[in-house]
Amino acid sequence: MTIYRRTLIASAGALLALSAALPAIAQSAPKVEDxxxxxxxxxxxxxGGFLKITSATADRLVAASAAVSKTVELHTMQMDGDVMRMRQIPAIEIPAGQxxxxxxxxxxxxxxxxxxxxxxGASFPLTLRFEKAGEVTVDVKVKTTAGPAPMTMHKH
Ligand SMILES: [Cu+2]
Structure with a gap:
């Protein structure tokens, strides 16, 4: 009986530890795909590099780095009159669940x-830094695409 009780207590302890760890896991793992x-x-x-980010909790992508270039910037594209231009932005908002x-x-x-x-056909690692979740490193595949015309190079 004493042994049985001990087992129960140990299991309850393990469960508590697990449930305490769960929110941390959800917070620290934005899913980065493609x-x-x-x-x-x-x-x-x-x-340019492209990817999809999903996070269970709201976060912000604040920086990125890769060994293939001196720096990695976060960019958006905006219409400037009739011309589509790239602009550096300080962060990309990642709303919860989107x-x-x-x-x-x-x-x-x-x-x-x-x-x-x-x-x-090659691939290289890219490290994304999130404000809350910290760093996530993903593999970037180099490939051609049948999508929209390649973006034109721009002066910063
Ligand atoms: Cu750009």
Missing amino acids: AWARPTVAGQAGG TVELKPGGLHVMFIGLTQTLDN
Whole structure:
């Protein structure tokens, strides 16, 4: 009987520990899917990266970094008169439970100062830094797409 009771107490303790850990797990794991970038040619200074982010709790993407470029900026695209222009933004809001899509013609990460070409079929790690959840590293696939026309390079 004593042994049985001990087992019960141990199980209750394990359950408590598990339930205490659950909110932390939900908070710290935004789901990042379909990360990809367009291939670049030798000498090309920058390139765009695209992905989908879903977080159970509201968070903000505040920075990104990758070994393939000197810096990675967060960009949006906006109409400036008749011209679509890219603009650097300080953060990308990730509302709770909604998928935020970084895609051609909209929000994207920008690899600035590429130190290597992005070759079709290759992949490279990209580290995203979230305000609350911290860092999440994903693999970015380099591929061509039948989507909208490639974004034109821009001066910052
Ligand atoms: Cu850009």
